[in-house]
Amino acid sequence: MGQEFGHHLEPLGGGARSEQEVRPMSWARADIQHRAAHGADPLADQLLVLGMCRIDGSEQLDVLTGALPVRARDLVMRHGVHASRGRIVDVQRLYVVTHPEATHHVDGLVGGWYDSHLTVRGLAQAERIAAFLRSSIPADARIQLVSSDLARTAQTAAVIGAALGIEAELDSDLREKSYGIAEGRPQAWLDERFAFPPAQGERLDHDPAIDGSETKRTWVERAHTAVARLERIEADYRVVVTHGGTANWVITAWMRIPVAACGYAAFKLPSGSVTILEEDDRFHNRTLVSLGKRAYDGEV
Known part of the structure; x- marks a missing residue:
């Protein structure tokens, strides 16, 4: 055999x-x-x-x-x-889900804290993501489901929760970066005014020159805080539903990468993607198993 x-x-x-x-x-x-x-x-x-x-x-x-x-x-x-x-090792799994297609995507608007909703296509994509998670997580496992409280992520989490038989906990610290007065405006408006961070020098506390916009440090710190909070709850499988930008900091928090080391860090995380991370029960190493794959495209 x-x-x-x-x-x-x-x-x-x-x-x-x-x-x-x-x-x-x-x-x-x-x-x-x-x-x-x-x-x-x-x-x-x-x-x-x-x-x-x-x-x-x-x-x-x-x-x-x-x-x-x-x-x-x-x-x-x-x-x-x-x-x-020579032994079978159990692992604790974390699934990081980025919300699928939302109205601000198709309308060409700045997202951030602008409370857009999933499109009809986005809802169908959420169903595919939920089906993937249902097929991946044992029915009798202890599951934790936490989501950003913005409508597009809460809608995604509701579809996933229905498939898993649990309710999502909403956490505003998992929101996307705030772009202040640019939110809900045409993306071109932001692109004309946004001050990009320098290649060298201060990046975490860089001022993007948009009134009300968060610095990268503030953004990363609140996402790390959200991950620390959810880890206080015992679970075998965790599902975090968030945004393409904030998902970066969910990953770094889980990998125990300190905020100070996130000035240059970035992952390619498209909308409607699933990232899989895990911790083994022997060395307690934390592994990035799969990054930014789309369940509805058959990538995971």
């Missing part, structure tokens, strides 16, 4: 194995078993082999998943199963 998935896997037969080496997969194993039993995914029964195999030596997840068929490897990644030194 081990040879089917590559030479790195060795069946657990003959010879004593410690309880730690054959530890069950917890949420992920149970959900994969459920999928196999109910025919929800024809690859799920293939993945059950992970519960009966160990890894030679100290190969990590990249070695293990590299030995699996591509679609099977994707399912392993989706369910947060790791292998480390």
Whole structure:
């Protein structure tokens, strides 16, 4: 059986194995078993082999998943199963969702705290994101859902919450950067007046020259505060619904990157994307698993 998935896997037969080496997969194993039993995914029964195999030596997840068929490897990644030194490692997952298409996108207006709504297309995209999350998170897991309180994110979170069977907690600290008096105006108006930060020198406290606009430091600090607050609640899976800009600082906060180091940091996070992060239960390392993929385009 081990040879089917590559030479790195060795069946657990003959010879004593410690309880730690054959530890069950917890949420992920149970959900994969459920999928196999109910025919929800024809690859799920293939993945059950992970519960009966160990890894030679100290190969990590990249070695293990590299030995699996591509679609099977994707399912392993989706369910947060790791292998480390011959044991299955559970991980805590964080999904960072950026709201899909909103009215300010199609109208060419500045977003920020301007309270635009999802378009009809955006609502359909939110449904696809919700379906992806529902298929990725075990039904009996402890799930936390937190969202920016602006309409476009709250609408997205409501669709996701309906799929997951939970209500979203709204947090204004997860709002997009405030652009002050520019919000709701044509994007061209802002582009003509915005003072871009220097290539060298002060960036976090740089003044963008727009009345009422936040500095980058204020923006990053409040997003980091929101992440620190949500982490006080115990959960196996967390879903944060926010904006394309603020999602950057949700990621840096989760990765424990200090505010002072965020002057140049930026990630490519399109609207309607899902970013996956995780923390393992052994080293407590925090990993960026997948960045800014769109569920409705089949990227995740």
